[in-house]
Amino acid sequence: MEKIEAGEPGGTRLLAEADLGETKAKILDAAFRRLATEGYAALSMREIARDAGVNHALINYHYRSKDQLVIAVLDRANRRLLERQQRMYRSPGNFAEKWAAARRFYESDLASGFVRVQAELWAASLANPELREKFLPRLLAWKRLVHQGVVEALAILKEGGVALPRPFTAEVIACWISEFWLGMEFSDLLGAPEDRAAHKAALDAMQKLLEDLDARARRQAGGAKAKRKKA
Amino acid sequence: MEKIEAGEPGGTRLLAEADLGETKAKILDAAFRRLATEGYAALSMREIARDAGVNHALINYHYRSKDQLVIAVLDRANRRLLERQQRMYRSPGNFAEKWAAARRFYESDLASGFVRVQAELWAASLANPELREKFLPRLLAWKRLVHQGVVEALAILKEGGVALPRPFTAEVIACWISEFWLGMEFSDLLGAPEDRAAHKAALDAMQKLLEDLDARARRQAGGAKAKRKKA
DNA sequence: CTAGAGTTTGAACGACTGGTTAAACCGGCC
């Protein structure tokens, strides 16, 4: 019997992917694929096994149950998003550039089925408390990230003498943005062409807004430098 | 064999609910309830029948299959939303009042499980083309309604001499609003308390924005009247 | 009262579900 991993035998390795074992990885990949194509409601262990080219009893050997397998898929998705988020956070770049980067990630995630898988996991979370318990924190962490970005943006505005009146707080604007993004994901999955076009325009508009903000930030930095020179 | 309804025997009756037959209605209600509590992935005809207090073979007699039953649930939801939309459209009231009414509907739909059912149907639509074919038009019609509201609001602003710069068109703003609302629904279903609070603040902010808009509209109307009196 | 359409019933069908088990297989170690 394989030891049921508590922290992975590899220990402190950050990218736990590597010491997953070929079979476990194949199963996880296949589960992801089935989830992305057939959805959670039609998810079958035997079909996952077939897709992975593996005996279906192996799924119960490596993962303990169907639920645990789905949770493993979610865990991997969470790990992947966390890494990306950290990389993006550390990377330099102004607001407009980060927005553009987020858009590129989104396009690629949509094409790879990653967005679909997340949506299926979300749907499954509605009925499965254990899944929700893992899903929700990730969603909230992402929203906090958006909120933090908005706070920084408003700080720049304030420095320039512009202050948004109550009740338009950073929380409110961050909520608008993150829920918009979420709604866009769910809409795009249904795949109405008119929606896709509208989303592009909406994202472009936000891009423009952020470019203006970045220009203002540059002006302020330049002005501060000039002022310091003068003194 | 019951005739498979094409347009309902009652003919042009608008509220087709009445001539549904007691059994058919009980089944449909039960299906809705199971969808709202257990979700689409765990939807079972036998449990629906048990919930409806009816022999489970009757479901296949009255509706042709599980898929058709789910489609019937969606159809009824669509009918209900269409009626509400028409009633709201005809009703007078300024923007802020309409927004408040929409919020009240939303709260009630969330409590009744209607939002959950719509989300489950949405998830099912991802894998079931026939369902999507019925689901998507309703979503798009709702978005058009939002767009129309934004157009009217912007007209008031323009009359007051305020014009939003490109690229902030009515389409873009409508997209922001409708996708925000959608995202809010999906978030609320997961039920994080901090989210609910944030949504309230965000909705309140929009409320405030619309109240200001309505005040401006009243001022314009008053101004126009005064001008006419003067002449 | 009877004929017959429409409805309801219980039982059954075959397919498939997630999960288990014992036996076989494989590598390295003593």
Place this chain on the structure above:
DNA sequence: GGCCGGTTTAACCAGTCGTTCAAACTCTAG
């Protein structure tokens, strides 16, 4: 060689699934 922990296999389990069907029932029109 023999042993052994970890892995893979095929067969099997009990149960549920959606669907079908013939027989029983209900009600109304003739």
